[in-house]
Amino acid sequence: MKPLVETSSIRWLSQKYYEQNGDHIEVLETPPSALHFSRLVHISRPVVIKGFQVPASNLWSDEYLIERMGTREISIAVTPNGLADAVTRGPDNRLYFAEPLVEQMTMEKFLSRLSPGSVVNDSEIHYLQSQNGNLYASGYFEGDLQPPSEFDPLRPDVPSDIPWCSEAFDRTPDAVNLWIGDSRSITSIHSDPYENIYTVVRGAKHFTLFPPTDGWSMDEHIYPHATYKRSAVTSALMLEPSSPTTEVRWSSISDPHIPGVLPPDVHPVYITLGPGDTLYLPAGWWHHVQQSEITIALNWWYDIEMQGMSWVLLSFLRGIGDVPPGNPESATATEDGKEDVKSLTRT
Secondary structure (H helix, E strand, O other): OOOOOHHHHHHHHHHHHHHHOOOEEEEEOOOOOOOHHHHHHOOOEEEEEEEOOOOHHHHHHHHHHHHOOOEEEEEEEEOOOOOOOOEEEEEOOOOOEEEEEEEEEEHHHHHHHHHOOOEEEEEEEEEEEOOOOOOOHHHOOOOOOOOOOOHHHHHHHHOOOHHHHHHHHHOOOEEEEEEEEEOOOOEEEEOOOEEEEEEEEEEEEEEEEHHHHHHHHHOOEEEOOOOOOOOOOOEEEEEEEEHHHHHHHEEEOOOOOOOOOOOOOOOOEEEEEOOEEEEEEEEOOOEEEEEEEEEEEEEEEEEEOOOOHHHHHHHHHOOOOOOOOOOOOOOOOOOOEEEEEHHHHOO
């Protein structure tokens, strides 16, 4: 249980933040200059940006993607429920932080799995979410071009960085990612240690956002880690706990839209991005993401500035002290949780 003074202080911060900022989100009709963007970063609130165009926006039909990628195999996340990197109940009735099975397939086969007429459409859910630099990884900016990206044929359609962002942050991206999925894939609520520039190429993304000051309401717990595997007998997906046991700190809120699941003094911000829309999502903002139809998106992750107060404050706003176990029979979790790493981020 968190100390009363800590809970009271953080809730006071949460309320004061809302009183001063409300739920208004600024919309820019054109991309900002580096100076303008640096001011937005200083404020650290989400901003919707119109008019940021990349070649992919005008090129990426299914036919184009299939032709460009050919027989090259790519990494695809597979789950039975569309919840990759999310808290899921296992066959033993315990809760786990579940990561997807990752399978290799061609772009053509993958896109066929997203089509309404697919014979496996209802049995397994596929999502291209191989993050942390599936288009451009940090080594690319340091002159290391090996190993090549799985999506190397698509690189000419996506800039490796965004000039007005790189100038404002005074650094190149840490990762540039491609995401493709349909409405059945849902991103569980989480926050990332990155400054995020997120662009929709096709379809629509529906973000439910919470500022870092609402971190106290995310009800984080410690969960054992598990990964989906295929049964050797039936080939059906099954959740297999990790061995040796690994534990992950994650929000216990499966769906923030369920009435009563959030405290009444928490005020979500709702944003929908369509084709050509870009979201600046500051580091530390909590987000739950859904999508419509077949949706293709790109994002550029820039490392957070670790010096000064930013990282310390974000850590404090998540709460200090013991993080409770997600399964009541588990031993008491250690202070500040166990695993809390960038590789577990997903959008």
